[in-house]
Amino acid sequence: MAETEVKLTPKDFKSDQEVRWCPGCGDHAILTAIQRALPELEIKKENFVFVSGIGCSSRLPYYVDTFGFHGIHGRGSAISSGVKIANTRLSVWQMTGDGDALAIGGNHFIHTIRRNVDINIVLFNNEIYGLTKGQYSPTSQKGAVTHTSPYGTVEAPFHPGELAIGAQGKFFARTIDNNIKLSTEIFIEAGKHEGTSVIEILQNCVIYNDKTHGYLTDKEYKDDRQIILRHGEPMIFGKERDKGLILDGLKLKVVKIGEDGITEDDILVHKANENNPGVHTMLANMRYPNYPVAMGVIRNVQAPSYEASLETQIEKVKTQSKIKKMDDLFNSGTVWEVK
């Protein structure tokens, strides 16, 4: 239900702080998308709380004119869990980076998702440590040459979607910084979802990892290399919209409509609300060049949130217990009087 009487505008969510990201950084576009999405949620400005850890991405709360908490590295999910559980009326948004969420904060990230605390985790994935000037992160591609891996990394990266869904995530979406329209749409849907929403944003760090997602943004190829998933619609993509996804045995397969007798009816229809995470995980794991990279809301399943269940339990215990205040507790059990 709408809380706001007069609809707010993106301008209402601009703070007086000077935005300090590098010119050309993908974070600017993400901020714009957020400021566009918030009014659409029709929540009062004072009921928004933006929380973050440390990193370039974690600076975002300073730039939105809501309540904000710039925490410590990796602990944003824990702080935002506390905020949301303490006051369930608030709309809580957590800004985080690939290092912040998946390295130092990995433990908090998975447990928050597992509990299904109703917060919106926006994960800026630039596959690098931006703030500390260019070290590899848990999402850097194997072999990535960075300041701390001058000969290339020898470790395999995390895929945030696989991790989030593996941690029993109920909402996972992916977008890319330069698609402000899609990002805005996704933020609105995430904001409305009850429970933890994880939104991975492929973000460009112009300074330390420029064009790491370039193969996806290149105008020439982007429609062939991305697929935008929409609930209830067939998984079709390509410049000519002639390609699609089907299930081939236990795997997804890219097919061409019109070839080998394939028609549009053979193409998988996206069901974001399917409880079984199998297809969602496969969609989240699709990588170029074998597959298009999935964008949009990949998974959106209803389940009770942690704090709603907690409040229900508290109400139940309250009605059943004889202890209504401390004086009752003091005098419960074995008490004796010295006269």
Added chain:
Amino acid sequence: MDTKPRSIELEEVSIRFSGDSGDGMQLTGTLFSNTAALFGNDLSTFPDYPSEIRAPQGTVGGVSGFQVHVGHSQINTPGDYADVLVAMNPAALKANTKWIKTGGTIILDKDNFDEKGFLKAGYTDNPLKAEKLDKFNVIDAPITSLTKEAIKDLGLDNKSAVRTKNMFALGMVFYLFNRTLDYTFDFFEIKFKKRPLIIEANKRVLQAGFNYAETIEALTPVIKVKQAEIEKGKYRTLNGNVATAWGLLVASEKVGKEIFVGSYPITPATGILEELSLRKDLGVKSFQAEDEIAGICSAIGASFTGSLAVTTTSGPGLSLKSEAIGLAVMTELPLVIVNVQRGGPSTGLPTKTEQADLLQVLYGRSGECPVPVLAASTPSDCFNYAYEAAKIALEHMTPVILLTDGFLGNGSEPWKIPSMADMPEINPPLIPEGIENFQPYARNNKTLVRGWAIPGKKGLEHRVGGLEKDAITGSVSHDPLNHQKMVETREGKVNRIVKDVPDLEVEGNVSGELLIIGWGSTYGHLLTAFRELEAEGKKISLAHFRYIRPLPKNTRKVLSKFKKIVVCELNLGQFANYLRMNFQEFEFKQYNKIQGLPFTVIELKEHFIKLLEE
């Protein structure tokens, strides 16, 4: 030999129940304590259990003990040495022989005193034959076989039958102390509500133990401990961890703010989280986090959001929380951090007591990071200082660390039930909605406290965080002079809490030869040692600190009135060093013990006498 039953009236008596960790000694001790408390004795208890619940059966490492000290005058300690020892097996005897008073009584389960038992306990010979036990009154009862005999017609399996043997021993002790079995019977009824057979078995075994002790009266005096002369009022027993939880709950009710507790289980602090989790009926939101860092960070989030935020832990957990404590200092948010100390460093002695986290809580953080520190001194005192910690945190917008320890957390004593009306008011500096010109870091110029602006309140939108803040607007600032100003402001804010700190009290004369100084859980032992020496005419006094930071404002004055000062603590001298830093003009002698055990009154007295003679 005198074969007539005698009745001896004792001022006070200390009993130690001891057996394998699976023998139910903690329960046996607790049932005895509660019965004594109901009778009107003052008491103090000290559970002493191994850190591994499944330490090898029958070995000294697996011995679990529970000591209770009851008396008719004020009881301040669980007693150094026991008058009565219950030893369920040879290992229990071996672990405890040195803790029994000469002439004391030992009740042991003869059935377990066989070659196998001796071997596991590490005895080469039968200890019962050794002359060393001559100085004790040994009652060797076939407890296991009599237990089985008493309930053989109930059809319980052997394991369940044997499990009730602790009640046989308890029955014997009840006879020795002339106590009724009623409370324990009631306890069985509640505890085993749905298992009538178990109720019957326990009742029968308890009664059988009592009767057996009566039958063999020839060997034992009936010991009576008179009722204690304690202040009028309603009482109950409380251990330190529950008392801590209740102090916080009272603060929550008083200030009208829900408790949010974010914690991770750790011995010996878990009891606080468990008690708070039980209190959903009082609206507590308990969050068992994935680790200590998430525990404190979730609490900081809840504090920002307007809850009475709490995190509870023990030493190693506190280490994990240090960075986040810095965040709470920087964001100037109220937070109660309870550290139930245990033996360290690292995993150390998880179930034993120690006071070695003092410097960690004072200084163990990055940057200039002042935090008020309080230390409770008795189990029931944990209630008052938990309340006080919450009051300071909420009124001064700061994290506060409350130190207790394993000895306080697990120890219990009768507690006079307070009235809610008597608890002082708590007035946090909440910023009202609609205030004009709101500045998040504007502060009260007397206390230097900033306001609490809670999400959901219109017009108060603002950002906080760990980066240095501009002195007024609270925006990020890297200005050098602003940083100096802010560091000094945070320091000054904590120092000014001294106005709310009561003066340090001196027990005994305010001047003299020797001032004993202590802090935290050593109070009971120090007080007893001091009283006994004072009664002997020694010019000795005691000053016990409960406020560690800031120190009471009359501290210097108190110290200046004594020829010698000795600081007693269960570490290598951390508080002594802290006092040296603050009061360089005095000489502080030290008395330290670091064995995972409390002081004994005897060792304290010996040391003080030596100091007086020097």
